Amino acid sequence: MAHTLKVNGATHSVDIDDDTPLLWALRDNLGLTGTKFGCGVAQCGACTVYVDGKPMRSCVTPVSTLEGREVTTIEAISGREADAVQKAWTAGDVPQCGYCQSGQVMSAVALLKEIKKPTDRDIDLAMNGNICRCATYARIRSAIHDAARTLEG
Amino acid sequence: MTAHDINLSRRSLLAGAGALVIGVNLPRGAKAQSGAAQAFRPVGGAAAFAPNAFVRVAADDSITVLVKHIEFGQGPFTGLATLVAEEMDADWSQMRAEHSPADVKLYANLAFGVQGTGGSTAIANSWEQMRKAGATARAMLVQAAADAWKVPAAEITIEKGVMKHASGKQSGFGAFAEAASKLQAPADAPLKQAANYRLIGKEGVVKRLDSADKSRGKAQFAIDISAPNMLTVVVARPPRFGGKVGSFDASAALKVKGVVDVKEIGSGIAVFATGMWPAIKGREALKVTWDESAAEKRGSRELIAEYRALSRTPGKSAGKHGDAEAVLAKAEKVIEAEYVFPFLAHAPMEPLDGYLEWNAQGALARFGSQFQTTEHQTIATILGLPPEKVQLETMLAGGSFGRRAQVSQHLAAELAMCAKAIGPNRPVKLVWTREDDLAGGYYRPLFLHRMRGAVKDGKITAWSNSIVGQSFFLGTPFEAMTVKDGIDAVMVEGAAELPYEIADFACEVHVPKVGVPTLWWRSVGHTHTAYAVEAFVDELLQAAGQDPVAGRLAMMGKEPRLAGVLKAVAELAQWKGPDAGNGRMRGVAAVESFGSFVAQIAEVSLEGGEPKVHKVWCAVDCGVAVNPDIVRAQMEGGIGFGLGHALYGEITLDAGRPVQANFDTYRSLRIHEMPAVEVTIVTSTEKPTGVGEPGVPPIGPAVANALARLGQMRPRQLPMVGGTV
Ligand code: FES
Ligand code: FES
Numbered sequence: 001m002a003h004t005l006k007v008n009g010a011t012h013s014v015d016i017d018d019d020t021p022l023l024w025a026l027r028d029n030l031g032l033t034g035t036k037f038g039c040g041v042a043q044c045g046a047c048t049v050y051v052d053g054k055p056m057r058s059c060v061t062p063v064s065t066l067e068g069r070e071v072t073t074i075e076a077i078s079g080r081e082a083d084a085v086q087k088a089w090t091a092g093d094v095p096q097c098g099y100c101q102s103g104q105v106m107s108a109v110a111l112l113k114e115i116k117k118p119t120d121r122d123i124d125l126a127m128n129g130n131i132c133r134c135a136t137y138a139r140i141r142s143a144i145h146d147a148a149r150t151l152e153g
Numbered sequence: 154m155t156a157h158d159i160n161l162s163r164r165s166l167l168a169g170a171g172a173l174v175i176g177v178n179l180p181r182g183a184k185a186q187s188g189a190a191q192a193f194r195p196v197g198g199a200a201a202f203a204p205n206a207f208v209r210v211a212a213d214d215s216i217t218v219l220v221k222h223i224e225f226g227q228g229p230f231t232g233l234a235t236l237v238a239e240e241m242d243a244d245w246s247q248m249r250a251e252h253s254p255a256d257v258k259l260y261a262n263l264a265f266g267v268q269g270t271g272g273s274t275a276i277a278n279s280w281e282q283m284r285k286a287g288a289t290a291r292a293m294l295v296q297a298a299a300d301a302w303k304v305p306a307a308e309i310t311i312e313k314g315v316m317k318h319a320s321g322k323q324s325g326f327g328a329f330a331e332a333a334s335k336l337q338a339p340a341d342a343p344l345k346q347a348a349n350y351r352l353i354g355k356e357g358v359v360k361r362l363d364s365a366d367k368s369r370g371k372a373q374f375a376i377d378i379s380a381p382n383m384l385t386v387v388v389a390r391p392p393r394f395g396g397k398v399g400s401f402d403a404s405a406a407l408k409v410k411g412v413v414d415v416k417e418i419g420s421g422i423a424v425f426a427t428g429m430w431p432a433i434k435g436r437e438a439l440k441v442t443w444d445e446s447a448a449e450k451r452g453s454r455e456l457i458a459e460y461r462a463l464s465r466t467p468g469k470s471a472g473k474h475g476d477a478e479a480v481l482a483k484a485e486k487v488i489e490a491e492y493v494f495p496f497l498a499h500a501p502m503e504p505l506d507g508y509l510e511w512n513a514q515g516a517l518a519r520f521g522s523q524f525q526t527t528e529h530q531t532i533a534t535i536l537g538l539p540p541e542k543v544q545l546e547t548m549l550a551g552g553s554f555g556r557r558a559q560v561s562q563h564l565a566a567e568l569a570m571c572a573k574a575i576g577p578n579r580p581v582k583l584v585w586t587r588e589d590d591l592a593g594g595y596y597r598p599l600f601l602h603r604m605r606g607a608v609k610d611g612k613i614t615a616w617s618n619s620i621v622g623q624s625f626f627l628g629t630p631f632e633a634m635t636v637k638d639g640i641d642a643v644m645v646e647g648a649a650e651l652p653y654e655i656a657d658f659a660c661e662v663h664v665p666k667v668g669v670p671t672l673w674w675r676s677v678g679h680t681h682t683a684y685a686v687e688a689f690v691d692e693l694l695q696a697a698g699q700d701p702v703a704g705r706l707a708m709m710g711k712e713p714r715l716a717g718v719l720k721a722v723a724e725l726a727q728w729k730g731p732d733a734g735n736g737r738m739r740g741v742a743a744v745e746s747f748g749s750f751v752a753q754i755a756e757v758s759l760e761g762g763e764p765k766v767h768k769v770w771c772a773v774d775c776g777v778a779v780n781p782d783i784v785r786a787q788m789e790g791g792i793g794f795g796l797g798h799a800l801y802g803e804i805t806l807d808a809g810r811p812v813q814a815n816f817d818t819y820r821s822l823r824i825h826e827m828p829a830v831e832v833t834i835v836t837s838t839e840k841p842t843g844v845g846e847p848g849v850p851p852i853g854p855a856v857a858n859a860l861a862r863l864g865q866m867r868p869r870q871l872p873m874v875g876g877t878v
Binding site for chain 1 (some may be wrong): 225226227228254276361362363364365366367368370371372373374376379385410411427428429430431434478500501502503504549550551552554584586587646783784786790791792793794796797815816817821822823825827829830
């Protein structure tokens with residue numbers, strides 16, 4: 001059936017089954033491929049998007065639950081935290097294959113919006129749902145600390 | 154077995170796979186230009202100057218390097234661009250990189266003879282070739298400027314991409330790109346002296362070319378491809394290896410909204426749909442009866458029992474000097490250890506996938522191709538098209554760890570079979586789910602090592618190792634080339650010869666026939682041999698009352714580079730023995746693989762009965778470290794990858810069926826389990842060797858050796874935590 005999805009500020013109508021995960025609606029129907037598929041069962045975080053500003057695993061979020069809610073994807077994140085995180089990611093050469101990094105960045109930006117100066121423990125808690133098979137974790141951790149420092153001003 | 158032999162065996166392997174050219178010179182001249190230039194799709198404006206197959210200079214001063222190696226994280230885009238930029242004295246900001254097209258004549262891996270990536274060879278085989286490509290481009294641009302300025306070429310210098318003459322004339326490359334393209338390429342443009350390097354080996358001057366896009370969700374992977382009219386395909390494959398389709402009923406699947414067609418192909422039943430979700434739902438609605446008459450039905454438990462029994466019988470000799478059996482028979486005390494290594498999946502973050510469009514005129518395949526030459530041929534053969542009508546575009550891939558380096562070509566074949574089944578002018582995108590990936594075989598084979606050793610007067614006097622496991626070459630067309638006298642060199646690399654001087658030594662191997670498809674996995678044989686050797690040597694040294702570092706060094710007289718990294722890591726960690734003095738213990742391991750030398754020290758404690766790895770110190774000698782920060786990144790990533798699998802990774806077969814379905818059961822290392830890592834790179838003037846794999850082998854045994862000092866046994870069966878067999 002037709003579903004109205006509000007994504008990155010624009011409203012779209014897509015004719016797909018109710019149980020279609022947001023992930024596939026974004027990728028296959030809206031052409032927003034920055035959000036990645038890694039597991040399909042909320043285990044890896046590659047598909048992380050914001051729903052009403054909160055990080056969610058889009059692979060297990062059916063489109064039928066999104067009526068009237070706002071979805072933000074990696075393509076549209078902006079603001080101080082997003083800038084700081086993406087700059088730190090580039091400066092620290094965090095990515096290797098890069099496939100998990102959309103999800104990592106989404107989780108990291110959400111963390112810094114919540115906690116200005118995260119401890120290592122805060123980082124563990126916020127980021128341990130995001131798998132990186134290339135194991136770029138050490139750089140992810142330092143980049144988050146670096147981003148927090150630039151946000152301090 | 155030295156790294157050199159390995160390269161040779163791989164070269165003959167791939168050359169035998171239908172490849173054509175061995176020994177490729179740097180292509181120059183008009184012919185080479187047209188081939189590559191045709192396929193080249195400009196990124197930031199048309200290239201005005203294409204001096205060879207690798208370098209494109211555009212009017213806007215950008216320099217694009219065509220990279221023959223697939224970029225899936227190990228950094229060849231950046232590494233090969235560094236070599237070109239160095240010789241051109243380019244400014245790093247003007248460098249770009251993209252994959253070269255598939256063309257064995259221009260882009261063969263010089264270690265293989267065909268186009269392909271693997272064995273940590275990207276930098277090693279490109280070292281001369283890419284510097285020459287850069288030097289040639291430089292010479293032609295300088296000549297073009299010299300002609301225009303009417304000054305001798307020798308008087309022109311280049312700094313950060315700006316050509317300068319004492320007369321005050323100066324210019325970027327772009328302005329002379331067109332003029333340079335009309336000149337004859339010089340036969341042997343001189344290479345820079347190492348003392349004049351500004352980029353190679355320098356800290357902080359080179360950043361990865363792909364970080365920005367990858368941090369913004371902009372990098373394009375095969376899974377991101379879409380095209381008008383394209384269908385997404387998932388395939389139902391047999392639940393046991395060696396099974397095939399008996400019969401199937403697609404009626405319910407065809408009723409799923411978005412499912413367009415269902416076809417039987419060689420590997421199973423392909424469901425074609427308008428998107429991934431309908432394809433998955435359609436597959437769930439299929440009713441398939443599998444014919445499992447020829448399927449492998451043994452489970453891991455049965456295989457281990459069989460391997461154990463085999464390990465106690467004489468095998469084929471893979472290495473021998475002295476008479477280990479005689480010494481062991483007379484020894485006062487024989488120390489024994491059996492190590493069992495499970496099947497492991499590579500589980501690259503982006504599962505296998507690929508795109509293909511075709512019709513009678515030709516085909517375009519786009520995917521993370523790691524063996525372009527053979528995959529190109531496979532696709533052409535299945536589609537019944539002449540190879541020159543099939544284009545293969547290599548995409549960035551979300552990791553491989555060996556999974557995309559397919560001896561069997563099964564992904565390329567399945568992609569072509571899907572495209573053929575649905576017919577021409579209907580582009581397809583084949584996607585494997587994570588469940589497909591983990592149940593799909595091509596695992597690191599299950600291995601068992603039975604070790605026996607003796608010590609006397611503080612010395613290791615005898616060493617015997619009996620290895621049992623599958624060879625992923627036996628039973629393939631490559632068998633004759635990689636298996637000599639029943640010994641598959643990559644099964645025993647690192648174990649058939651030790652870096653330690655031990656008077657009486659024997660290594661034997663058994664290769665049982667098992668119907669589980671297996672494949673190389675990041676660091677290949679060293680994934681198990683390094684653990685068996687480095688844990689056992691540590692155990693023997695402990696029994697002999699020797700320090701793990703000093704004891705190893707005392708036996709490493711003929712291995713100066715391996716000894717060098719061991720000393721370097723001991724210094725970095727301020728090694729004073731295994732006791733870290735804070736309730737934690739330290740374990741050490743040192744391994745040569747792929748011509749690179751890596752030693753690691755892991756500091757470990759037990760938390761809730763599980764190993765917690767706090768810190769890893771790592772020393773690496775990979776010859777000239779072209780990009781020191783990428784070397785560090787590969788050591789960090791290799792340590793995390795190796796550690797995650799040593800701690801948690803296993804694919805268990807239950808009556809032939811893989812048990813672990815997704816990351817909930819195939820436990821992957823997560824951020825809170827990643828140790829702090831400190832890397833030191835040993836300065837070297839040797840030719841560069843690879844770093845993609847060599848960071849992996851030492852970490853497992855280093856942790857095991859620390860656990861031994863924490864009062865645990867060195868884990869005899871991996872994974873260390875939560876094993877299910
Ligand atoms: S794809 Fe959604 S968490 Fe893995
Ligand atoms: S960078 Fe490859 S999976 Fe994270």
